[in-house]
Amino acid sequence: MPLSKRDLLPIRAETDIVMVRQAVRKACIEQGFSLVEQTKFVTAASEIARNTLEYGGGGEAALETHIEGVRKGVRIVFTDQGPGIADLEQAMRDGFTTGGGMGHGLGGAKRLVEHFEITSTPGVGTTVAIARWK
Amino acid sequence: MERIPILQMGQFLIVTIQVDMHDRLALTLQDDLTSRISATNAKGVLIDISALEIVDSFIGRMLANISGMARILDAQTVVTGMQPAVAITLVELGLSLPGIKTALNVERGMQLLRAALGDRQADPEQDDVDAPVEA
Numbered sequence: 495m496p497l498s499k500r501d502l503l504p505i506r507a508e509t510d511i512v513m514v515r516q517a518v519r520k521a522c523i524e525q526g527f528s529l530v531e532q533t534k535f536v537t538a539a540s541e542i543a544r545n546t547l548e549y550g551g552g553g554e555a556a557l558e559t560h561i562e563g564v565r566k567g568v569r570i571v572f573t574d575q576g577p578g579i580a581d582l583e584q585a586m587r588d589g590f591t592t593g594g595g596m597g598h599g600l601g602g603a604k605r606l607v608e609h610f611e612i613t614s615t616p617g618v619g620t621t622v623a624i625a626r627w628k
Numbered sequence: 629m630e631r632i633p634i635l636q637m638g639q640f641l642i643v644t645i646q647v648d649m650h651d652r653l654a655l656t657l658q659d660d661l662t663s664r665i666s667a668t669n670a671k672g673v674l675i676d677i678s679a680l681e682i683v684d685s686f687i688g689r690m691l692a693n694i695s696g697m698a699r700i701l702d703a704q705t706v707v708t709g710m711q712p713a714v715a716i717t718l719v720e721l722g723l724s725l726p727g728i729k730t731a732l733n734v735e736r737g738m739q740l741l742r743a744a745l746g747d748r749q750a751d752p753e754q755d756d757v758d759a760p761v762e763a
Contacts, residue, residue: 508650515648515682533682533713537721540684544651588722599685602721 496562503555505546505572514543514555518570521559525566526628535568535626538603542572542622545599550574550620569609569625578616586612632657634664640741641665641703644676654690661694665701672741673698676734678709688723695728704744705729708737 499521503514518539522532539555546553553574560567579585588601600622604610609625630653635642641664643657661673675691677683683691695705706729710718718725731737 508652512648512650519681530713530716533711533717534720537682537684537717540682540686541721544684544686602685602723605720605722606717 497558498561499559501557505543506552511543515540521568525568534606538606538624541599541603546572546574550576565627567627571623573621575619578620579614580616640672641670642674646679651686658690658694662697665703670703671745673703673705674737676708683714706731706737706740708734
């Protein structure tokens with residue numbers, strides 16, 4: 495899919511989560527997403543950005559906008575070099591958390607987006623990619 | 629330090645969240661509100677989120693915490709003005725905010741708080757004064 499723009503956003507502090515939300519919102523608006531589509535995608539990005547910070551010890555988000563014919567999309571790839579997730583199935587389950595959250599982060603974020611991919615290697619890090627097409 | 633202002637109106641505390649909150653700001657609000665409830669003996673808390681463009685699980689948890697802590701401190705909480713897109717997203721995310729009272733706007737939220745208070749004590753002395761001037 496042709497990439498039209500790619501921005502790297504650091505996730506090193508809580509305020510960076512807000513910056514990610516705002517950058518993602520802007521990209522969604524540029525791609526012509528409806529308000530509900532924007533809200534779902536930004537919320538999913540916020541959940542995953544917080545995971546990157548809290549569990550991954552920080553990392554970055556690559557925010558990409560794509561144009562493929564008449565289709566427009568936004569994709570974000572979150573990467574961290576944290577401890578990784580040993581049991582992905584368990585981590586995706588609602589209500590599961592090893593932190594202080596409600597355990598809706600990953601599973602909830604997956605429900606809010608069209609495409610969700612997660613890969614994680616214990617000791618190496620975690621990568622989560624989400625995408626939505628208009 | 630950055631803070632979200634808390635206004636007092638009679639027995640109620642009113643907060644309108646106008647900024648995209650980072651996590652610590654949300655936690656500060658939670659702490660500030662519980663201290664103020666206890667210091668002012670407030671019986672109701674109204675949190676207007678009509679300017680919030682997203683509520684993720686962290687902010688949802690903060691709202692649930694405030695509501696729970698307020699209840700223990702003998703105060704009712706109502707969250708007002710949630711945007712429809714935010715409500716749709718919250719439910720899909722898996723957060724239906726059980727135990728949190730909501731109202732469509734500030735006016736209805738105040739009515740809800742007054743009604744809750746009126747049920748407990750039939751003493752509307754302050755209520756009559758400001759009721760007609762609500763936006």
